[in-house]
Every structure is written in C-alpha cells, then in structure tokens.
Amino acid sequence: MEEDDLLWVLxxxxxxxxxxxxxxxxxxNAAASAVLDxxxxxxxxxxxxxxxxxxxxxxxxxxxxxxxxxxxxxxxxMQRGLLFLADAPHxxxxxxxxxxxxxxxxxxxxxxxxxxxxxxxxxxxDLEEPAATAVSSELNRGLYQLLRLCGxxxxxxxxxxxxxxxxxxxxxxxALLDGIADDVAPLFERAGRRFVYRGLPAAVTADADAxxxxxxxxxxxxxxxxxxxxGGEICLSLxxxxxxxxIRVTDTGEGFPESVLGTxxxxxxxxxxxxxxxxxxxxxxxxxxxxxxHGGTLMAANVPTGGADVMFTLSLVRRPxxxxxxxxxxxxxxGYRHALVELSDSLSASLYDPATVS
Numbered sequence: 001m002e003e004d005d006l007l008w009v010l011x012x013x014x015x016x017x018x019x020x021x022x023x024x025x026x027x028x029n030a031a032a033s034a035v036l037d038x039x040x041x042x043x044x045x046x047x048x049x050x051x052x053x054x055x056x057x058x059x060x061x062x063x064x065x066x067x068x069x070x071x072x073x074x075x076x077x078m079q080r081g082l083l084f085l086a087d088a089p090h091x092x093x094x095x096x097x098x099x100x101x102x103x104x105x106x107x108x109x110x111x112x113x114x115x116x117x118x119x120x121x122x123x124x125x126d127l128e129e130p131a132a133t134a135v136s137s138e139l140n141r142g143l144y145q146l147l148r149l150c151g152x153x154x155x156x157x158x159x160x161x162x163x164x165x166x167x168x169x170x171x172x173x174x175a176l177l178d179g180i181a182d183d184v185a186p187l188f189e190r191a192g193r194r195f196v197y198r199g200l201p202a203a204v205t206a207d208a209d210a211x212x213x214x215x216x217x218x219x220x221x222x223x224x225x226x227x228x229x230x231g232g233e234i235c236l237s238l239x240x241x242x243x244x245x246x247i248r249v250t251d252t253g254e255g256f257p258e259s260v261l262g263t264x265x266x267x268x269x270x271x272x273x274x275x276x277x278x279x280x281x282x283x284x285x286x287x288x289x290x291x292x293x294h295g296g297t298l299m300a301a302n303v304p305t306g307g308a309d310v311m312f313t314l315s316l317v318r319r320p321x322x323x324x325x326x327x328x329x330x331x332x333x334x335g336y337r338h339a340l341v342e343l344s345d346s347l348s349a350s351l352y353d354p355a356t357v358s
Contacts, residue, residue, distance in 0.1 A: 096161035156282030192230035218342035228253030
C-alpha cells in the first residue's frame with residue numbers, strides 16, 4: 001500500500017494517529033486534531049521520555065502524555081517521517097476486578113499449602129535423601145511461583161483498575177537499585193547469564209513508592225531472564241536525565257516478536273499461546289502504570305543486534321509533603337526473599353532447597 005493510501009485509511013481510525021518529521025506534526029487524523037495542530041512541536045510530549053534513545057529500527061512502543069492522559073503509541077519510520085499510532089481505547093476494569101478476586105481466592109489455600117509444606121520440609125530434611133531433597137526443592141519453587149502469581153494478580157489488578165494508591169516516601173532510588181542488583185547478580189550467574197549493572201555514583205532521591213518501583217524493575221529483569229538463553233547478557237542501568245531517572249534493562253535474547261510488539265503494553269491483547277514465559281501478561285502493563293503514577297513513561301523496542309530494550313522513567317520533581325505517606329506498609333512478600341520470588345519462573349529448582357533457601 002502506498003503511503004498516501006495508508007494515511008487515507010488511518011484518517012478514519014477512531015484512535016489518534018499522526019505523522020511527524022521527528023520534530024513537528026506534519027499530518028494528523030481527526031481523532032488527533034483535537035490535541036495537535038499542524039506544525040505543532042513534539043517536544044512537550046516527548047519531554048521526560050527516553051525517545052531519543054530509540055534506534056529508529058522496527059516498531060517502538062512508547063507511553064506518552066496525550067490529551068490529558070497517558071496514551072500508548074506504536075511508532076514506525078515511514079518515508080515521510082515517523083508515524084505515531086495510538087492504541088484503541090478499552091475498558092479494563094472488569095478483567096482487572098476478576099484478577100483481584102482470583103488473587104483473593106487463591107491466597108487462603110496457598111497459605112494452607114505453604115504451612116503444610118514447611119512441616120513436610122522439616123521431615124524430609126531429617127531423611128537426608130538426595131531424591132527427596134530434589135522433590136522438596138521443586139515443590140518449594142512451585143510455592144514461590146504461586147506467591148508471585150498472587151502478587152502479580154493483586155498489584156496488576158489494582159494498577160489496571162486504577163485503584164492502586166502509591167505510598168510515597170522520600171526514597172534513595174540509587175540505593176534501592178543497588179540492592180536489587182546485589183541480590184540478583186549471584187542468581188543470574190547460577191542461571192548461566194552474565195549480569196551487568198551500571199549504577200550511579202551519587203544518590204538520586206524521589207518521592208516514590210519503593211515497593212512499586214521494585215516490582216517494576218523485577219518485572220523487567222524477570223522478562224529478560226526468561227527470554228535470554230544461557231550464555232547471554234542482561235544489563236540493568238541507571239541514567240539521571242534532568243528531572244527524571246531512567247531505568248533501563250537490555251538483553252541479548254530473542255527480542256519481541258513483531259506480531260506482539262504493537263500491543264505490548266496492553267494486558268488484554270493476544271499473547272503467544274503455549275509459551276509459559278509470557279505468564280499472565282501483566283508485567284509490562286504494570287510497569288507502564290507504575291511509571292505513570294511516578295510521573296514517568298515506559299518505552300520498549302528491539303535491539304538492532306538482537307535482544308530487547310525496555311526502559312522507564314521516574315520523575316524527580318519534589319512533591320508537596322501532603323502527598324507523601326506517613327506510615328510504612330507491610331512487606332508485600334511476607335518476608336520471603338524478593339529476588340527468589342520475582343525470578344522464580346526462570347530459576348533452577350536447586351536454588352529453592354528448603355534447607356538452604358533464605
């Protein structure tokens with residue numbers, strides 16, 4: 001299809017579509033005309049995003065402030081410029097509510113099973129039989145996976161239903177990310193992946209919900225671990241960008257299939273069937289919402305040389321004291337080691353030996 005014919009078709013789309021020369025709007029459809037004028041600058045929308053880091057190859061997924069809300073766009077290079085295509089609107093509340101209900105139903109039997117398993121593990125340890133230890137480790141990993149699933153359904157459901165209320169405190173983000181990196185490094189090594197961490201030399205603080213930020217980072221690391229084969233590399237890096245912090249995870253794995261890249265932030269789109277690595281599909285939509293609640297955006301693309309490149313920003317603008325939360329919430333994983341829970345779908349069962357796990 002010729003480019004002019006494509007624009008004619010896109011002109012009838014109900015969601016915003018516009019074409020730019022990289023700096024200003026050259027064309028837009030009726031849905032975008034209420035927000036964008038011809039010749040309007042892109043800079044106000046792109047400010048605080050990582051758009052400038054895109055290689056301009058393949059499809060880019062990017063969340064942008066548009067018309068007073070955060071909107072997900074697919075971006076592709078055309079002959080006449082960059083085409084921005086917004087997602088069609090949808091109402092996720094019903095499905096998000098179902099996820100919350102499912103999580104609540106699962107938690108009671110899961111707690112019962114975990115209590116019984118601890119007693120069983122104590123008895124197996126007394127047997128000192130390698131075969132029994134291997135079975136116990138596999139069972140324990142399964143419990144960690146179920147614990148993560150409940151957490152994904154609960155937090156994901158709240159985020160996508162719009163009911164999640166961040167508990168903000170003054171957080172040293174560099175210390176938070178340093179701690180995550182220290183915790184995952186030996187686990188990645190045991191999994192046969194090279195882990196690289198590029199932190200910052202000085203503290204960067206923000207009014208943030210530390211647990212939500214941690215959940216976002218672990219979701220990206222879990223995805224990278226799942227889709228990067230043994231011998232590959234996963235890199236977590238931080239970059240201070242004026243009034244925002246950029247958190248970036250790149251890998252040398254498979255990258256994103258083009259068939260799903262265009263709807264990557266949408267929990268309610270189709271994901272590859274039969275591939276357990278895709279999980280519930282809540283991961284990237286959760287990260288998008290966590291970034292939005294912290295005044296940031298999410299961006300994802302494929303690395304030209306192979307692998308995925310996902311990054312999100314957090315605003316560093318100081319908020320009024322009234323919007324910060326005075327009390328600290330409970331540990332969302334009830335004292336279990338966060339890295340072992342959040343990465344449980346991709347780590348070896350040998351790491352979950354009940355006698356040694358911590």
